[in-house]
Structures are given as C-alpha cells and as structure tokens.
Amino acid sequence: MKHDSIGTGLLWIGPWILGFSVFTVVPVGLALYYGFTDYTLLESPIYVGTDNYARMMEDPILGQVLWNTAVFGVVSIVLGTVISILLAVLLSKPVRFQSFWRAAVFAPSVLPLVALAVIFKLAYDPEDGIANRSFDLLLGWTGLQGPNWFGSGFWAMSALILMGLWGVGPAVVIYLAGLRDVPKQLHEAASIDGVGRWGRFVHVVLPMISPVILFNVIIGVINAAQVFAVPLLLTGGGPERTTYFHSMYVYDQAFTFGDMGYASALGALQFVIILALTGIVLLAGRKLVYYRGA
Amino acid sequence: MIASTKTSIGSSPTGRGLIYLMLGLIAFIALLPPFYMFAISLGGTDPAASPLEGGLSATAGRTVETYRHVITDENTDVPLYLRNTLWIALLSVLGTTISSAVVAYGFSRVRWRGRGVAFIVMLSTMMIPFPVVMVPLFTMFRDAGWIGTFAPLWVPAWFGNAFSIFLLRQFFLTLPRELDDASRIDGCGHVRNFIHVILPLSLPALLVVALFHFMFVWNDFLGPLVFLTHRDQFTLALGLQLYLSKLGQTPWNLLMAATTIMVAPVLLLFVLMQRTFVEGISTAGTKG
Numbered sequence: 245m246k247h248d249s250i251g252t253g254l255l256w257i258g259p260w261i262l263g264f265s266v267f268t269v270v271p272v273g274l275a276l277y278y279g280f281t282d283y284t285l286l287e288s289p290i291y292v293g294t295d296n297y298a299r300m301m302e303d304p305i306l307g308q309v310l311w312n313t314a315v316f317g318v319v320s321i322v323l324g325t326v327i328s329i330l331l332a333v334l335l336s337k338p339v340r341f342q343s344f345w346r347a348a349v350f351a352p353s354v355l356p357l358v359a360l361a362v363i364f365k366l367a368y369d370p371e372d373g374i375a376n377r378s379f380d381l382l383l384g385w386t387g388l389q390g391p392n393w394f395g396s397g398f399w400a401m402s403a404l405i406l407m408g409l410w411g412v413g414p415a416v417v418i419y420l421a422g423l424r425d426v427p428k429q430l431h432e433a434a435s436i437d438g439v440g441r442w443g444r445f446v447h448v449v450l451p452m453i454s455p456v457i458l459f460n461v462i463i464g465v466i467n468a469a470q471v472f473a474v475p476l477l478l479t480g481g482g483p484e485r486t487t488y489f490h491s492m493y494v495y496d497q498a499f500t501f502g503d504m505g506y507a508s509a510l511g512a513l514q515f516v517i518i519l520a521l522t523g524i525v526l527l528a529g530r531k532l533v534y535y536r537g538a
Numbered sequence: 539m540i541a542s543t544k545t546s547i548g549s550s551p552t553g554r555g556l557i558y559l560m561l562g563l564i565a566f567i568a569l570l571p572p573f574y575m576f577a578i579s580l581g582g583t584d585p586a587a588s589p590l591e592g593g594l595s596a597t598a599g600r601t602v603e604t605y606r607h608v609i610t611d612e613n614t615d616v617p618l619y620l621r622n623t624l625w626i627a628l629l630s631v632l633g634t635t636i637s638s639a640v641v642a643y644g645f646s647r648v649r650w651r652g653r654g655v656a657f658i659v660m661l662s663t664m665m666i667p668f669p670v671v672m673v674p675l676f677t678m679f680r681d682a683g684w685i686g687t688f689a690p691l692w693v694p695a696w697f698g699n700a701f702s703i704f705l706l707r708q709f710f711l712t713l714p715r716e717l718d719d720a721s722r723i724d725g726c727g728h729v730r731n732f733i734h735v736i737l738p739l740s741l742p743a744l745l746v747v748a749l750f751h752f753m754f755v756w757n758d759f760l761g762p763l764v765f766l767t768h769r770d771q772f773t774l775a776l777g778l779q780l781y782l783s784k785l786g787q788t789p790w791n792l793l794m795a796a797t798t799i800m801v802a803p804v805l806l807l808f809v810l811m812q813r814t815f816v817e818g819i820s821t822a823g824t825k826g
Contacts, residue, residue: 247649248648248649248728250650252648252650252728253649253652253653253656254644254650255644256640256643256644256645257645257656257660258644259640260637260641260660260698260703263637263694263697263698264660264663264697267671267697268663270674271670271671271675271678272666272671272674273674274674274678275671275674278674331564334557334560334561337557339554339557339561345561345565346816347808347812348565348568348569349564349565349568350808350812350815350816351572351808352568352569354753354807354808354815355571355805356757356774356800356804358759358775358778358779358800359575359778359797359801360571362781362782363571363572363574363794364571366574366578366794367571372790374574414819414823417816417819417820417823418819418822418823420820421823422823456823459823466665466667470667470668473759473760477779477782491669491760495764498672498676504677507672507673508673508674511667511669511670511671511673512670514670515666515670518665518667
C-alpha cells in the first residue's frame with residue numbers, strides 16, 4: 245500500500261487546478277475588486293471604496309428583487325419537495341409499466357428551460373393558451389374566467405412557480421433511490437407494532453430519507469437563487485418588476501446599464517446569500533436529519 | 539412481509555385502481571407540454587389560424603409547410619443555430635469528458651496526501667453562482683479577444699467540470715483496488731493504468747458525464763447571451779429567444795415548430811438513454 249507523492253497527485257488534478265485558477269479564482273478576485281470600483285467597461289475601473297455597497301442600502305429595486313427571489317425560492321422549494329416526495333412514494337409502488345410511469349415523470353426535466361418557457365408562454369396566453377381554454381371548458385358554465393396570467397404580480401409569480409413543477413424529475417429520481425434504501429425490516433417491525441401507514445411514513449420513511457431531503461433542499465436553494473432564463477422569457481420580469489429576480493438585476497446592471505462595478509457588488513451579495521442559506525440549511529439539518537450509523 | 543403487503547393500499551382492487559388512475563393523470567400532466575408543443579406546431583403558417591384549431595385539425599401538407607417556413611426564415615437561421623450549438627456541444631463534451639476523467643483519476647486512484655481536502659475544495663466550487671463571475675469573465679474574455687467567438691463557451695470545459703469530476707470519481711472508487719496493484723506489478727505507471735485499465739472499464743460512467751454535459755450545453759442560455767455578440771453565432775437557445783421576441787408577428791405555430799426542433803434531439807436522447815440518465819442522477823444524489 246504505497247502512497248504516491250503529493251507531486252504526482254497535483255499533476256493529475258493539474259487541469260482542474262489550472263482551470264480553477266483562471267476561470268474561478270481570478271474572476272472571483274476581480275469581482276470583489278470591481279465591487280469597490282466605478283467601472284463602465286469602456287473606461288478603466290476607478291476605486292470608489294464602499295460606494296456600491298452603500299448604494300445597495302438605498303436601492304429600492306434591490307429590495308424588491310431580493311423579496312421576489314425569496315418568495316419564489318421558498319414557495320418553489322416547499323411545494324417542489326412535497327410534490328416530489330409524494331411522486332416518489334407513488335412511483336415506488338410495485339405496479340405494471342413502472343418504468344414507463346417513472347420515465348413520464350422524468351421526461352419534462354430534460355427539456356431545455358428556454359424551450360419549456362416558450363411552450364408555457366403559449367400555454368398561459370389568456371386567449372389562446374391551453375390553461376385558460378381548459379378552464380373555460382371545465383368551469384366556463386360557472387361564469388368564472390381563467391386568470392390573466394401575466395397581468396398581475398400574483399398570477400405571474402404563480403405561473404413561474406407552477407411551471408417549475410415540471411422540473412421535479414431529478415429530485416424524484418433521487419428520492420426514489422432514497423426510498424429504495426429504507427430497510428424493509430423497519431417497515432415490518434413498525435407494522436407489527438401496530439403503526440399505521442401514515443405513522444410509518446412520518447416516523448420511519450421521512451427520517452430515513454431526511455439526508456436526501458437535505459441534499460435536494462440545498463440544490464433547490466442554489467438553483468432558486470440563480471433563476472434567470474425562465475422569468476426573462478416568460479414574464480420579462482413584469483408586471484412592474486413583480487417577477488424581477490436577482491440574477492436578472494445583475495445581468496441588467498452589467499450589460500444593459502453597463503455598470504460593471506455595481507453589478508459585481510450585486511453578484512458578491514448573491515454569493516454571500518447562497519453561502520449563508522446553505523450554512524443555515526446544513527445547521528438545521530444537523531438537528532433534523534437522521535444519519536444512519538451516526 | 540405478508541402482513542405488511544396485505545394492509546398496504548395496493549392490495550385491494552379499488553386501491554389498485556386508484557393508483558393507476560393517479561399514475562395516468564400524472565403522466566398525462568407531465569407529458570402535456572411536449573405534446574402540446576408538437577400539436578400546435580402542426581398548424582401551418584396561417585397567422586389567423588388559432589393555435590388549438592390549427593393544431594388539431596392540421597393536415598400533413600400544412601405540417602411540412604410550417605417546418606419549411608421555420609427552417610428557411612430569413613430573419614432567423616435555425617439550421618445555422620443548430621450547427622453552432624452542435625459545434626459548441628461537441629468541443630465542450632469532448633473536453634469535459636477527457637479532462638474530468640484525468641482529474642477524477644487523481645482524486646480516486648492516485649493516493650496522495652491532501653487529496654481529501656483538495657476534493658472538498660473542488661466540490662465547494664460548485665456553489666459559486668455564474669452571475670458572480672459573469673462580469674470578470676466577460677472582461678477577461680474581451681481582453682483575450684474571445685468575445686464574439688465560441689471560445690468562452692468551450693475552452694473552460696477542457697479544464698474539468700466539478701460535477702463531472704465528482705461523478706467519475708465516485709465511479710472510479712467502485713473499481714477494485716487490486717487493479718492498480720496488478721498494473722504496478724506489471725510495471726505499468728499511472729498513465730498506462732489509467733488508459734488501459736481504468737478507462738475501458740468506465741465507459742458507462744464516461745457516457746453519463748458526456749450526456750449530462752451535452753444537456754447542459756444544449757440548455758445553456760446565460761453563457762451564450764453574455765459571450766456571443768453576433769447573430770451568426772447564436773445557439774438554438776438564443777435563436778429561440780429571438781423568435782419569441784418577434785411575438786405578435788410570429789404565429790404560435792411557427793414558434794412551436796422552432797421549439798420542437800430544439801426539443802426533439804434531447805427527447806430522442808432521453809428515450810434512447812433513459813437508464814443512463816436515471817443512474818447518473820441517482821449517483822449524484824445518494825453518494826454525495
């Protein structure tokens with residue numbers, strides 16, 4: 245059992261070290277620096293101290309953007325977690341054509357987000373879209389009308405969150421793997437002890453898959469904090485910035501208004517928020533998550 | 539065992555019926571978007587044709603007309619966007635698969651001090667959001683003269699991708715340690731062990747990595763949006779956005795036909811390689 249030298253190891257991971265330095269360390273460093281400058285791309289960055297960070301405090305758009313991102317993230321993650329666990333439980337039942345049902349649930353997740361957004365743009369169209377047409381067909385007799393999906397902040401946000409549910413596929417697959425690893429003996433022991441189906445789910449299944457829930461929630465936080473393409477295409481951030489999210493704001497400050505300094509500071513803020521939230525989720529996980537063998 | 543299956547919901551005929559009803563409904567809802575897209579795309583080029591009627595009462599002749607119109611549209615060159623996307627995908631997938639395999643070998647079969655720490659550092663880089671490095675990358679690539687070329691979209695792929703490295707490392711670790719020892723006794727160094735022993739045994743894992751990276755490139759929107767400046771270089775994702783931006787002048791049928799062109803290759807890949815997808819995601823999620 246001979247150990248290789250550190251040099252050999254570093255040589256093998258060399259490509260990554262090189263790429264990591266050039267495409268991550270240097271840009272992160274530059275972003276931190278730009279955050280303290282006034283930088284308009286055409287001219288060199290000028291050091292302005294903490295001006296950009298002071299500006300954040302008084303930026304009403306930033307407040308709105310953070311609020312929107314938080315609302316989108318929390319509702320999407322809670323709803324997505326509940327639905328994907330329920331789907332995984334259903335798909336773990338021994339039924340005929342099991343692989344077909346699983347494939348059907350997973351399939352929409354492979355669609356490119358841009359394509360999915362274009363499809364939903366039509367689906368939500370108040371006149372021509374399938375959402376309101378089905379609504380008319382099913383509930384038209386009541387005199388009710390389908391919502392104007394992009395007409396109000398509430399409905400636009402709902403449209404985005406609803407569409408996100410077509411992307412639960414990977415989470416469902418991971419929950420399925422987690423459910424498969426729940427020992428059968430635990431189920432049997434609990435049912436011999438007279439624990440009902442719901443009780444077994446809450447007291448046996450949920451604790452056993454809690455590490456998987458933690459993993460999916462962290463992935464959910466990272467994804468939600470970066471949501472960009474779908475709102476850009478579906479709502480354009482509107483109406484009145486009610487679906488305008490943090491990444492869109494960073495992009496606009498950088499490439500629409502050419503304010504690279506402020507954009508970099510906003511990017512740094514995003515990173516800090518993601519780190520903080522991941523830390524909080526991990527800490528909460530320590531209390532709530534059950535690790536086998538621990 | 540017997541007791542638990544008898545009390546479970548799936549055993550009574552009504553219970554089973556309920557499960558199949560739910561599964562059918564869920565599958566219908568899940569698969570609705572692609573079917574909807576395809577149905578509308580069959581509607582021809584008549585802007586007055588309302589999507590649903592246009593779609594459902596379409597004739598074969600009108601279908602051909604829709605797709606021909608999308609492909610030959612002078613304002614949006616879909617075949618060119620397709621070629622661009624394929625080029626970027628080819629270069630990135632090759633690069634990321636090869637480089638990630640090398641790095642993953644260093645993180646699994648080479649035994650050196652500090653490996654664990656380096657691996658954790660690498661994993662944590664997955665948390666850095668793209669918008670953070672977007673501005674500096676843009677200025678760096680601009681200074682390198684890369685803006686307006688494909689280079690920013692594929693060159694970084696040749697230096698390993700954290701997610702791919704992670705997946706390959708997990709796979710390499712499952713191969714028996716004795717393989718390395720046997721190689722060493724035969725007088726082979728790490729390079730030959732990697733090329734002649736480990737790689738041939740890892741084809742399924744390499745396929746997973748290649749497939750996932752292909753999907754990433756096909757899906758990527760923000761990268762091309764930031765780094766590509768000219769319409770001649772657009773990828774399908776950007777082309778579709780261009781199409782969408784002309785909404786009002788573009789009938790839905792054409793938009794859906796363009797979308798179908800973007801979606802068809804990935805759906806085909808999914809149908810052919812379903813197991814590969816699912817295994818890759820399970821590995822990522824449960825061994826993390």
